[in-house]
Amino acid sequence: MSQVEVSHVTKRFGTMTALDDVTINFTDGGFFALLGPSGSGKTTLLRTIAGFYFPESGTIRIGDIAVQKVPVEKRDIGMMFQNYALFPNMSVADNVGFGLRVRKVSRNEEARRVAEALELVQLGAFAARRPQQLSGGQRQRVALARAIVTKPKVLLLDEPLSALDKTLRVDMQIELKRIQREIGITTIFVTHDQEEALTLADQIGILKAGRIVQVGAPRDVYDHPVDAFTAGFLGDANWVPDSAMSGLTLPREPDGFRFATRPEMLTISQDRPAPGTNSLPGKLKQRIFAGTMATCIVDVNGESWKLTARDRDIPQIAANDDVWISWVPRDTMAVPR
Amino acid sequence: MAGTLNMTDRRRLAMLLTPAYLWLLIAVFLPLAAMLFFSFLTKMPQDGPDWAITLDNYSAFLTNPTYGTLLIKSLQLGMIVSVICVIIGYPCALVLAKSIKGRAREALFLMVILPFWSNSLVRIFSWAIVLRGNGVLELTLNAVLPFDLNLNLMFTTHAVVIGLVHSYLPYVILTSYLALQAIDDDLIDAARSMGASKLTILRRLLLPLSLPGLLAGVVLVFVPVVGSFMEPRILGGRMGTYYGTLIEDQFVAVYNWPLGAALSFILLAVVLVILAVASPVLKGART
């Protein structure tokens, strides 16, 4: 287990700059998510840490060793791929044992550690199967066992859950978190799914156009986005119109800042709320029922605001009625312009 | 299933399929069946009414050791050519499929398989020009080397092997390339992330996964080489007597068609055995 330090790394493909002076630290034993839209450079960063790409400039340290010129096969990492990349010509046990065989571990030791890793992912009974005979979730676990069996310094995950359907994905998230805690390995996880990143990671790094925009704990990043892009990428943001700021209690002076709230922080009512809360008048446009939750679209001074709450907590209001939107002042985000 | 087709569909189906398959029946399958029949005759029916059924043509194969020797010689030739094609062609397919990318790969692949669809007779003839004594190869080598070399490869077994490798090499490259190209690059990346060297990746991943394609190529080389006669005739001269030329002789020189038919059928049987043995692996080639 080691910490990973990426400093001033730049990676170009032809004329395209995929990583632009990226500096980020991954502390020992942490669970990190690299989050960003497609083309933001998150996968490039992961593959550069893995050693598939060598950066044009900058350094990468895994533990105490500078590895930016070391090819992937010598970096002692574990990696999980989007489509699992299980070897179809080998059994589950041989897949998991592949890295041990390469390291010339004795056959007894190999068998013991393979069994141990399969036990950890609860697939002890499937050692003799072929990957083709497994379900998506089981393949996923085999890929995880294969990535950690060599006790690598760092575990790299490239959108490993994106091929699973939603319910299975939630199960696997819990499982992944459990295993990561159990073995305490430094883990870097690439995803474009902000919910997944917020659920799993201790730390989130947000990328945009090859640059790191923000790094922080999930709650920090969610509550205190550094710019409009981050605010909008992590969840929906309702922007307070400049013309409506005067009557509101804001967390700071408005010069150079804009203010926003999250949909789940809002309350909707027909009566004007008591003073002490921030409130704005609007017009209910639409109410969308989605099981336990419901979403309301409200027109606030020409801006379209989104509100989510438990369906039963939202009063019955007809569309196009005048409403009040209110929230607790400390739930206001101040975002630099 | 037939049951789900209505009458109109059935009629259409028959209309579309019958001409092609009737043609194949008359031009390929009936001739093969007829030849099997003729191989049991003393003489061809068109040569006179006094023909009879006999096993002589097949027993000739057993009693005359020349025939068996030539068949073995042809099988050996097929093996040598196949092995050389694999040794030369597989690395080439590997480079094409896994090292070269994009438009360059497409263009190079086309260049490799283009000659294989061009006239085989002409290509064999071109080797005759290159290999003959005082030919281009000898002159070039003597111009480059400090000593004089008397290199007359023409009319040797080497010439036959070179010509056949030239003719059939693209088969092995084609099938191996298709098999290798189908292997997901993520598998290679995964193996590398676990510390595997290039050799390990080749040995434990690429080779096993592309084996069906490689074997398909081997069969596609081996079968026609065993039945080749034009190449040994042109490049082998007096050394070029093989099982294929033996059959050719029965039809164009000796005019013993029943014997030729029997010899052809023995070859066909050998080919079918080879195809049958290879078929479980080959099925994997067409995933």
Next chain:
Amino acid sequence: MTGGLLALVGRIWLVAILIFLYAPILVMALMSFNASPFYQLPFEFTWRWYQDLSGNAQIATAAIRSVLIAWVTTLIATALGTAASIALFRYDFRGKRVLQILLFPPIAIPWLITGTAMLTFFFAIGIGRGTPAVIIGHVALALPYVIVTVTARLASFDITLEEAARAMGANTWTVLTRVTLPWISPGIVAGALFAFAVSFDQFVVSYFLSEPGDTTLPVLIYTAIRKGFTPEINAVSTIIITISMAIMFIAARYSKIGGNN
């Protein structure tokens, strides 16, 4: 980096193979422009052998016959093959698998065996040797290539296009001529080019089925080679290989062989 070295070695290997594949053909072509009738160097440019060709009635007749046979073969094989492909693609029926497998023997069995079998059978039923026999044989050899090429193109055809056309009221004939055939036409063109090449380059089957003295070009060359090499053979061979490579090049572009599909 060993990776860089390995990639370099691989590229050199590839170039060496390309030289091996093309050098003899280039040498043969060059020699057809060399003045010495005994292929002697130094090289001296001449058109003489090509001029001689045009005066050679035997070669001219054989060439015309070869092209004629290839044309007829192409027409028949393309028509029959396209029809069969559409049937094999469109309908599911018992025995379909068998019919597909039956396409392989003409390709997989050595031509020596198919050719001699055709010879014996055609004599037994009275067709005998000659141009009709050669055409029957060539069509049989070309059919599987046409079917495989057209079927490959059909595989990328979206059957819902036909259903959409039918939903708009088009009858079977209109659907076929306005929707299906236009879509598969590149496959048909490629298949036709394959068929032409199979016939034009075919030696073995032509050799057994053509009347001695009344042969196709490749057979004529074979008999000529066995009597001794002349630069005239180089000249006619150069023409043949140029034509057949050009045809195959176009066919490959049409069927997108080597593409990433």
